Amino acid sequence: MAGLREKQKADKNRRILEAATTLFRESGYDNARIEDIAEMAEVSVGTLYNYYQNKGDILVATVSMEVTEVLEAGERVIANPPLNVEEALRTLIEQYYDHSLFYLSKEMWRTAMAISIQQPETPLSRRYTELDSELSAQIVRLVATLQKRGAVIASIEAQAIGEVIFNNLNMMFIEFAKVEAMPLEVLKTRVAAQHRPIAALISSVKAV
Template sequence: MTGLRERQKADRTRRILEAASTLFRAQGYDAVRIEDIAAAAEVSSGTCYNYFSTKGDILLAIVSMEVEEVVEAGESVVADPPPDIAQALDALIRIYYNHSLHYLSKAMWRTAMALSIGAPGTPFSQRYTALDGLLTGQVCALIAALRQRGLAREDFDVQAMGQIIFSSLNQLFMEFVKQDEMALSDLHRSSAAQTAALAMLMRR
């Protein structure tokens, strides 16, 4: 019975998040009420409020769902990376970028970033930072795997290099999100150029 209740809760949560994603895209974050999301998800408003206290909580949960899915997808690259540093980094980063607009629009990303930056001490901001840490950790794991295969030099700090690479890809993503006219292909080109430069510093 406990397992059934957990599955039902997971199903309702997923419906709420998918409904919110659709409504936020169509109407804009500010225009949507939690009651609208509950109706679209076919749950009661009380159920929606039991799971999420605010729209910000719902938006963060969508971001979390996005990050968790790309990290899961990225595990295959970490487990069996291409035999070239630049190609390996590019393969992982492309997974991140290509999935970035699956649940969230650029406007939704801007709202999430603004909420995180505007109130750095809130649980929302702390969780958002933790999600960045999850992605940074996977980049570090990829670098460690490349080193284990003898492709990367031994004389640099894996954690520091992973943070540098994530900071680079994150900054490019922020620029992508800020500019509605910037295409995903433009983001990939900019990222590939930076990745190639960083890979040169890491090669044996």
């Protein structure tokens, strides 16, 4: 019975998040009402408040759902990355970017970022920070994996390089979210160009 209850709870949570993202996109975050989210999710308003205190909590939880799926996809890249460093970085980072607007719009990302800064002590805001750390750690593990396979120079500090790469791709994503008209392909092209010289510097196989 406990397993069934957990499954039902997870199902309700998923319905709430999917309803919220639909309404946030259709009506805008500010205009979406808790009552409408509950109705679309087919739960009572009271039930919704058992899961989330406010719309901000729902939004940051949606970010968590988004990034969790991105991390799962990233693990498949790390398990068998291209041995060309530039290609490996591009493959993983584009995996991140391609999924970034699956649940959330740019407006929703901007709002979530603001909430995470304005309310840093809330559990869901702390989760937002943890997810950034997990993405950064995944980049570090990609560099370390390539290093073990001989594609990255042995003396390179994988931790430091991975964090530098993540900090750049994260800042570029923030800029992307701020500019409503910027296409995703422009973001990917610009980040790939920025990471190309880093890949060349750390690669054990030098272009001739």
